[in-house]
Amino acid sequence: xxxxxxxxxxxxxxxxxxxxxxxxxxxLQLINENRYEATFKPGEIxxxxxxxxxxxxxxxxxxxxxxxxxxxxxxxxxxxxxxxRLIMGPGAYVNSRHTYSVAAITTVQACxxxxxxxxQLVRVNGAFAESLIEDISAKSLRSHIRxxxxxxxxxxxxxxxxxxxxxxxxFHNDEYEMILSRQELGEMTSMAKECVVxxxxxxxxxxxxxxxxxxxxxxDRKKLIQISEKG
Amino acid sequence: xxxxxxxxxxxxxxxxxxxxxxxxxxxLQLINENRYEATFKPGEIxxxxxxxxxxxxxxxxxxxxxxxxxxxxxxxxxxxxxxxRLIMGPGAYVNSRHTYSVAAITTVQACxxxxxxxxQLVRVNGAFAESLIEDISAKSLRSHIRxxxxxxxxxxxxxxxxxxxxxxxxFHNDEYEMILSRQELGEMTSMAKECVVxxxxxxxxxxxxxxxxxxxxxxDRKKLIQISEKG
DNA sequence: TCTATTAATTGATATTTATCATGAACAGGC
DNA sequence: GCCTGTTCATGATAAATATCAATTAATAGA
Numbered sequence: 001x002x003x004x005x006x007x008x009x010x011x012x013x014x015x016x017x018x019x020x021x022x023x024x025x026x027x028l029q030l031i032n033e034n035r036y037e038a039t040f041k042p043g044e045i046x047x048x049x050x051x052x053x054x055x056x057x058x059x060x061x062x063x064x065x066x067x068x069x070x071x072x073x074x075x076x077x078x079x080x081x082x083x084x085r086l087i088m089g090p091g092a093y094v095n096s097r098h099t100y101s102v103a104a105i106t107t108v109q110a111c112x113x114x115x116x117x118x119x120q121l122v123r124v125n126g127a128f129a130e131s132l133i134e135d136i137s138a139k140s141l142r143s144h145i146r147x148x149x150x151x152x153x154x155x156x157x158x159x160x161x162x163x164x165x166x167x168x169x170x171f172h173n174d175e176y177e178m179i180l181s182r183q184e185l186g187e188m189t190s191m192a193k194e195c196v197v198x199x200x201x202x203x204x205x206x207x208x209x210x211x212x213x214x215x216x217x218x219x220d221r222k223k224l225i226q227i228s229e230k231g
Numbered sequence: 232x233x234x235x236x237x238x239x240x241x242x243x244x245x246x247x248x249x250x251x252x253x254x255x256x257x258x259l260q261l262i263n264e265n266r267y268e269a270t271f272k273p274g275e276i277x278x279x280x281x282x283x284x285x286x287x288x289x290x291x292x293x294x295x296x297x298x299x300x301x302x303x304x305x306x307x308x309x310x311x312x313x314x315x316r317l318i319m320g321p322g323a324y325v326n327s328r329h330t331y332s333v334a335a336i337t338t339v340q341a342c343x344x345x346x347x348x349x350x351q352l353v354r355v356n357g358a359f360a361e362s363l364i365e366d367i368s369a370k371s372l373r374s375h376i377r378x379x380x381x382x383x384x385x386x387x388x389x390x391x392x393x394x395x396x397x398x399x400x401x402f403h404n405d406e407y408e409m410i411l412s413r414q415e416l417g418e419m420t421s422m423a424k425e426c427v428v429x430x431x432x433x434x435x436x437x438x439x440x441x442x443x444x445x446x447x448x449x450x451d452r453k454k455l456i457q458i459s460e461k462g
Numbered sequence: 463t464c465t466a467t468t469a470a471t472t473g474a475t476a477t478t479t480a481t482c483a484t485g486a487a488c489a490g491g492c
Numbered sequence: 493g494c495c496t497g498t499t500c501a502t503g504a505t506a507a508a509t510a511t512c513a514a515t516t517a518a519t520a521g522a
Contacts (some may be wrong), residue, residue: 076379090368092373093365094368096449099372099375123357123358123361126353127357129364130350130353132364133353134324138325140370140374141252141326141330142323143374148302150382150422154478155478181498190383196483197501197502198502215501231302351481384508385509413471424511425472425510426509432471444469444470
């Protein structure tokens with residue numbers, strides 16, 4: 001993490017959070033004047049679960065994992081944070097503590113914005129407030145779907161679902177770098193790392209995907225969806 | 232479900248959603264003039280997953296279960312809806328479809344309020360919007376905690392956690408009617424009904440709780456908490 | 463009150479998943 | 493390039509959980 005602003009302004013930022021479009025010029029300037037840019041190296045923790053929610057975080061570049069630190073040091077990876085997205089857990093409006101941790105996977109460029117200022121804008125700008133509610137709701141809806149996936153499917157279904165998530169939501173491509181380790185894939189699907197290895201192999205043996213330790217290619221999308229849905 | 236209003240007005244309602252305190256008298260009147268009261272018998276479905284989110288629902292009396300209808304007709308019970316609470320899933324602000332179903336457990340009295348009107352008030356009243364965000368955030372935080380509980384604990388831990396939930400959040404008492412069937416307890420803890428029976432018996436045999444088919448009494452709270460936390 | 467239906471319970475067994483142990487492949491530091 | 497620590501991979505085994513089958517208990521109607 002290093003200081004100094006590389007991004008010119010929020011107004012001209014190509015990775016601007018889309019909800020900022022509801023702010024007036026003055027309001028956006030207020031944001032811009034109170035932002036702090038930071039660059040994180042792969043592996044570095046960007047937000048720590050339990051720490052005070054003094055700032056909201058906006059992804060400008062790179063990828064990060066958002067994860068809950070659970071019982072006995074076991075993590076649960078919720079999602080991959082991408083450029084243009086707001087990172088703000090529910091704790092911000094409940095107990096002023098970060099609900100989850102965020103760690104950089106690649107090099108990440110991000111902006112911190114004082115939560116007091118953010119909250120103030122929510123209060124005075126109805127359209128902005130509504131768009132925030134939409135953002136929060138979308139995350140919540142995702143997490144509901146995720147919950148059912150994780151609770152009601154067997155391992156192959158859970159893993160298939162995550163492989164499709166990377167293809168559809170993260171890389172928009174049937175072929176992609178697997179940026180998570182087997183261990184981490186396990187933390188995302190609630191299974192042991194050995195089981196991740198075995199099921200990837202099964203999927204490869206049955207011709208549904210190609211997989212080596214760092215790359216995934218979806219060969220038979222229809223079948224992968226079927227495995228994901230069947231459970 | 233029957234028509235006719237039994238509750239005098241929102242203003243005087245003892246089960247008023249606490250966030251209504253942020254509305255002006257006029258705004259609250261608008262709500263009051265556009266509400267539709269309904270009484271549900273035990274077992275009746277109050278909201279159906281997938282149906283349009285034309286209304287927000289407020290619990291006035293009784294208890295209901297909120298649950299997601301998952302894969303192969305398997306349900307996942309998320310929580311018990313109580314008097315004074317707003318029932319509005321994330322779908323309301325995402326895809327205009329109810330994210331989950333709600334069914335009455337006891338006789339339930341509830342008010343439907345047009346979502347258009349509700350949304351309008353959120354837009355014009357910043358404090359009300361903020362309080363809604365707080366409400367949504369609290370639900371979301373709960374669901375994050377729940378997720379970790381369900382994913383990282385073994386059966387006894389998950390069941391212990393739910394027994395404590397009923398004691399702490401629903402009945403505020405160490406002794407209570409178990410209003411859910413064994414099947415439903417399973418749907419809440421992600422386990423088979425037979426396993427629910429067995430673990431309840433284990434907990435009873437070790438003197439942690441008293442349990443018969445319709446009643447639960449927590450005898451050794453400390454130990455129950457320990458089981459819940461240990462996983 | 464009696465009967466039909468549903469829920470609760472129990473034991474036996476099968477399935478799923480995790481853990482342990484071990485070796486191979488790989489990456490970074492010097 | 494070589495050492496060293498980490499991740500990946502694989503088989504064997506153990507643990508956790510679900511399913512199946514069969515009874516018993518509870519409950520709602522007729």
